[in-house]
Amino acid sequence: MTIQEVVALFDKFKVSFNAAGDNLDTCLGYLAQLKLAMLDFSCLPPAAPSAPTNAQQQELLLAREILEHGALLSIKTMDIPAFERYVAQLKIYYTDCAAALPESQKQYPILGLNLLRLLAQNRIAEFHTELELIPAQLQLSNIYIKFPAQLEQHIMEGSYNKVLSAKQDGLFSQEGMYFMDMLVDTVREEIAECSEKAYASIAAADLQSLLMLSSAKELGEYAENRGWTIAGGMVSFGKQEEAPLQLPSSQLIRETLSYAKELERIV
Numbered sequence: 600m601t602i603q604e605v606v607a608l609f610d611k612f613k614v615s616f617n618a619a620g621d622n623l624d625t626c627l628g629y630l631a632q633l634k635l636a637m638l639d640f641s642c643l644p645p646a647a648p649s650a651p652t653n654a655q656q657q658e659l660l661l662a663r664e665i666l667e668h669g670a671l672l673s674i675k676t677m678d679i680p681a682f683e684r685y686v687a688q689l690k691i692y693y694t695d696c697a698a699a700l701p702e703s704q705k706q707y708p709i710l711g712l713n714l715l716r717l718l719a720q721n722r723i724a725e726f727h728t729e730l731e732l733i734p735a736q737l738q739l740s741n742i743y744i745k746f747p748a749q750l751e752q753h754i755m756e757g758s759y760n761k762v763l764s765a766k767q768d769g770l771f772s773q774e775g776m777y778f779m780d781m782l783v784d785t786v787r788e789e790i791a792e793c794s795e796k797a798y799a800s801i802a803a804a805d806l807q808s809l810l811m812l813s814s815a816k817e818l819g820e821y822a823e824n825r826g827w828t829i830a831g832g833m834v835s836f837g838k839q840e841e842a843p844l845q846l847p848s849s850q851l852i853r854e855t856l857s858y859a860k861e862l863e864r865i866v
Contacts, residue, residue: 600636602657609633609665616668626672633665644691651699659700663692667705670712674774679716686713711743712775718751719781726751750782759786763811787811791825800835 612629642655670685717726753761
């Protein structure tokens with residue numbers, strides 16, 4: 600398949616991708632053909648030269664854009680492992696090929712979505728690893744990177760209400776809302792676990808507000824899933840009293856005396 604044929608096929612893909620309605624199967628079919636066509640490209644990372652010719656640069660730009668659309672499509676199809684693979688491939692274009700290609704307008708939105716994904720999956724260590732790969736200046740100035748960084752800070756501070764309300768900001772498009780929904784679920788789980796540890800029971804209205812659930816019905820469904828009971832306007836968590844920790848005092852004394860004798864012998 601010539602480069603012109605690949606471009607024509609990609610144009611068809613973008614028409615389906617941008618169209619309203621359910622065109623996911625059509626998009627996936629086009630994307631499979633595009634990825635096969637990319638195998639015939641003469642210039643792809645990691646073998647791409649530092650100073651590509653015009654033809655090679657055209658292939659690199661086209662391949663990068665195809666992968667970017669593949670990443671966004673994987674979110675629409677809720678195939679998060681595929682999104683992770685696309686991001687891993689795109690990083691080579693964003694770093695190793697950065698000097699040879701103009702910057703992509705989708706680069707930081709996609710990297711920001713990846714940060715949101717890690718937050719939503721509660722993979723905080725990996726989140727920080729990815730964030731450190733981005734220049735500090737961009738962490739403060741680029742809104743697509745700054746937004747998930749602020750969300751992570753809110754989570755670390757325990758300001759869960761700020762995380763839940765951030766969903767209304769509408770920074771990211773439909774793709775970002777998928778991860779925001781995941782993040783809200785993760786934060787609700789954190790709030791629920793903290794509430795279970797802090798209280799034996801709590802007023803249903805207060806808990807509904809804490810969890811930012813829109814109705815008493817939603818609270819009832821959530822409570823049922825977690826095994827809580829609601830009665831008289833109160834939610835009971837049904838915590839089991841933990842048995843006091845029994846320390847084997849005699850054993851500890853014997854071991855301590857033994858260690859003391861050994862130290863005295865060494866000295």
